[in-house]
Amino acid sequence: MKTRGSELVVRALEDAGARFAFGIPGTHNIELYDALHRSEQVFAVLVTDEQSAGFMADGVSRTSTSVGVVNVVPGAGITHSLSGIAEAYLDGIPLVVLACGIRNDTGRAYQLHDIDQLALLRPVTKACLTPATPDDLYQVVRQAFDLARAGTPGPVAVEIPANFYLLTHEVAAHETYSPATTVAIVASDAIAEAARLLDGATRVLLYLGYGARNAGAALVAIAEALGSPVATTIQGKGVFPEHHPLWLWNGLGRSAPPFVRTVAGECDVMLAVGCRFGEVGTGSWGFTPPATLIHVDINRDVFHRNFPATLAIEADASAFAAALLPLITPRGEWGDATEHMAVGHRDLRELVMRERSETGVTPAVLFDGLQQRSPDAIYATDSGNGTFLGMEHLRLDAPGRFLAPVDFSCMGYAVPAAIGAKLANPTRDVVALPGDGALLMTGLELATAASYSLGVVVCVLRDGELAQIAQFQRTALGREENSVLPPFSVESLAATVGAEYVACRQDAHVPAALDRAFEVARGGRPVMVEVAIDYSRKTFFTSGVVASTFWRLPWSDRVRMLGRAVSRNLQRLD
Numbered sequence: 001m002k003t004r005g006s007e008l009v010v011r012a013l014e015d016a017g018a019r020f021a022f023g024i025p026g027t028h029n030i031e032l033y034d035a036l037h038r039s040e041q042v043f044a045v046l047v048t049d050e051q052s053a054g055f056m057a058d059g060v061s062r063t064s065t066s067v068g069v070v071n072v073v074p075g076a077g078i079t080h081s082l083s084g085i086a087e088a089y090l091d092g093i094p095l096v097v098l099a100c101g102i103r104n105d106t107g108r109a110y111q112l113h114d115i116d117q118l119a120l121l122r123p124v125t126k127a128c129l130t131p132a133t134p135d136d137l138y139q140v141v142r143q144a145f146d147l148a149r150a151g152t153p154g155p156v157a158v159e160i161p162a163n164f165y166l167l168t169h170e171v172a173a174h175e176t177y178s179p180a181t182t183v184a185i186v187a188s189d190a191i192a193e194a195a196r197l198l199d200g201a202t203r204v205l206l207y208l209g210y211g212a213r214n215a216g217a218a219l220v221a222i223a224e225a226l227g228s229p230v231a232t233t234i235q236g237k238g239v240f241p242e243h244h245p246l247w248l249w250n251g252l253g254r255s256a257p258p259f260v261r262t263v264a265g266e267c268d269v270m271l272a273v274g275c276r277f278g279e280v281g282t283g284s285w286g287f288t289p290p291a292t293l294i295h296v297d298i299n300r301d302v303f304h305r306n307f308p309a310t311l312a313i314e315a316d317a318s319a320f321a322a323a324l325l326p327l328i329t330p331r332g333e334w335g336d337a338t339e340h341m342a343v344g345h346r347d348l349r350e351l352v353m354r355e356r357s358e359t360g361v362t363p364a365v366l367f368d369g370l371q372q373r374s375p376d377a378i379y380a381t382d383s384g385n386g387t388f389l390g391m392e393h394l395r396l397d398a399p400g401r402f403l404a405p406v407d408f409s410c411m412g413y414a415v416p417a418a419i420g421a422k423l424a425n426p427t428r429d430v431v432a433l434p435g436d437g438a439l440l441m442t443g444l445e446l447a448t449a450a451s452y453s454l455g456v457v458v459c460v461l462r463d464g465e466l467a468q469i470a471q472f473q474r475t476a477l478g479r480e481e482n483s484v485l486p487p488f489s490v491e492s493l494a495a496t497v498g499a500e501y502v503a504c505r506q507d508a509h510v511p512a513a514l515d516r517a518f519e520v521a522r523g524g525r526p527v528m529v530e531v532a533i534d535y536s537r538k539t540f541f542t543s544g545v546v547a548s549t550f551w552r553l554p555w556s557d558r559v560r561m562l563g564r565a566v567s568r569n570l571q572r573l574d
């Protein structure tokens with residue numbers, strides 16, 4: 001039969017369950033946009049900058065069963081979208097990138113947008129697929145979705161020459177696709193050994209990453225059977241319900257409050273599931289696991305990289321948890337760990353609510369206000385203090401509610417990721433928490449939100465500087481360098497993009513500001529709440545990372561840095 005590649009691609013997207021394709025059209029892919037227009041399932045979303053296409057698609061993938069699609073023109077569309085794709089790659093989020101290629105049927109050199117784009121995409125994708133003929137398109141696009149979801153998820157690119165979209169081709173058998181079936185096999189002797197180590201422990205510490213997100217109920221049952229305190233990584237926030245008496249913290253060691261260190265210090269076996277012990281999640285390796293570490297992950301490459309495992313088990317988290325649960329011996333009593341944790345959490349809450357800001361908004365008051373008004377909201381944070389404040393103040397009971405750029409840690413994530421999440425979850429409240437620096441990168445995307453009537457609440461953490469870095473600079477250098485932002489008006493920006501503006505300058509403003517924000521957003525209009533955030537109380541995370549990084553320096557550099565910071569601070573006092 002005769003058809004165009006654009007039609008085949010749209011059919012493949014539909015059959016793979018795609019719902020949103022983010023990008024900006026160009027001459028190369030106008031036929032694809034035309035075909036998308038006819039689709040009743042896949043909606044083409046026009047972004048203001050392709051950087052956001054990756055972040056929005058990421059927001060869809062993190063909050064729904066659908067894989068987000070990036071749909072861009074050759075060359076410039078690819079280079080702009082790389083940051084979003086790289087974030088998804090390092091955070092393990094499935095995406096499909098429809099990377100349009102230049103025409104491969106003209107024999108011409110120096111075509112518009114002609115660069116070696118696969119060389120750019122390879123380091124930030126799981127695979128780059130190149131259909132050889134239009135006949136391959138349906139099959140290859142379907143395969144891209146399966147690859148993106150398989151194992152540790154991530155982005156998969158398909159380079160589609162422009163002529164495949166544009167021209168009419170004779171194709172045969174274009175809609176056949178038989179996915180390769182994989183069966184998760186868990187080695188039973190390894191599980192039995194894990195059960196033996198866990199049963200023999202004085203106290204087990206569970207440490208859960210994003211890779212454990214589908215194993216929630218079984219992991220809760222394991223924790224309850226063993227009476228184990230449960231910590232998660234940053235990305236694993238919500239994998240274990242945070243109102244559960246066995247929930248400890250998102251992180252361990254120097255980057256956690258003292259009571260967390262005490263409770264974790266009493267554990268002699270760690271069961272780590274679906275995590276990689278990466279730099280950010282561990283607060284720059286600010287803890288050492290107990291002597292016995294059982295490490296379970298679907299990707300064997302993560303084992304023994306940062307911490308040697310006593311027992312490494314290559315398995316899907318839910319298959320592992322289901323197989324382990326019947327083998328462990330329930331302990332009955334949870335012991336005194338739950339009391340320590342309850343007291344620790346209560347004291348911490350009293351402390352953060354007591355220490356009120358005199359100049360601006362106390363973070364605890366802001367997060368309290370958000371949680372009271374919307375117990376079920378999805379949060380998208382940004383590279384900056386917002387991620388760590390959100391992590392420490394929010395209590396979430398399910399995964400898929402804390403979208404944070406963790407391992408690539410790319411500024412500009414929060415607003416577009418929130419838009420993607422809102423598209424995929426139109427009836428849920430979605431709150432973005434960008435710093436004012438991050439807002440300058442992708443805040444214009446609120447014009448996209450306004451044009452599609454997406455009521456996201458954007459709490460702009462406004463302090464006039466790139467605080468996460470300025471705070472490091474003040475500690476290490478004794479002064480900040482190039483981290484003060486130029487003045488700009490959030491109110492004018494809101495008016496420009498069609499968002500409602502709400503000012504929130506002190507704690508007393510929080511209730512009315514948030515009431516108004518949710519009212520506007522639930523009516524389908526984006527809203528920017530300019531929050532004069534008070535960052536003076538450092539997060540446990542930031543203090544811990546500074547300390548861990550500092551103590552790893554050679555002693556001579558420690559002395560040099562300390563000396564410089566002290567002398568500059570003294571000069572300032574003069």
Ligand SMILES: Cc1ncc(C[n+]2csc(CCOP(=O)(O)OP(=O)(O)O)c2C)c(N)n1
Pocket residue numbers: 382383384385386409410411434435436437438439461463465466467468469
């Ligand atoms: C694209 C990119 N550029 C630079 C950085 C380094 N960086 C990390 S956090 C940060 C400061 C962010 O400032 P802001 O958005 O105002 O948030 P705040 O730190 O004030 O909470 C910077 C510059 C980064 N992570 N990503």
